[in-house]
Amino acid sequence: MSLDLYDQWKEMDKDGKWRFTSPTHVVAAFAKALEELTEEGGIPARFARYKNNNDRLRELMGKLGIRTYISPDKQSPIITTFLFPTETFDFGDFYNFIKERGYVIYPGKLTDIDTFRIGNIGEIHEEDIEELGRIVEKYMKEVTV
Secondary structure, eight states: OOOOHHHHHHHHHHHSOOSSSOOHHHHHHHHHHHHHHHHHTHHHHHHHHHHHHHHHHHHHHHHTTOOBSSOGGGOOSSEEEEEOSSTTOOHHHHHHHHHTTTOOOBOOOSSSSOEEEEEOOSSOOHHHHHHHHHHHHHHHHHSOO
16 A cells, blocks of 8 residues: 555545545654654755755765765755775775764665765764764775775
8 A cells, every 4th residue: 555645635635534544653754754844944944954964975075085976066965976986996895884883875876887875864964974974084094995
């Protein structure tokens, strides 16, 4: 079963009822998400945090020689794609190094070019980006890439 919002809206508009058994866990999670969004200052504040995360992440990675796949003028604040820093870069080793220190990045890629992605959204704040930057810097210094 899925929550088809359009069909659900039509049903609610007609008789105020759910089309199927009410998804109480989904409704509760959505209500909590809206509450947290409001507490943060709404969409503009959330967007600003995501953009700050993205800008800082790009800056930190750039200082380490890890370049982005997408130019800043086309980059959304949601997720950032980075190019492998060298031809001998071992993503699996990099991924595990980061994961062992409490952070998880996206192991998949969307291009034929060697890239990896890092998400900038969710319950991620500037201090998380700073710590991830320290972890990546440690990796780059300790491991031959």
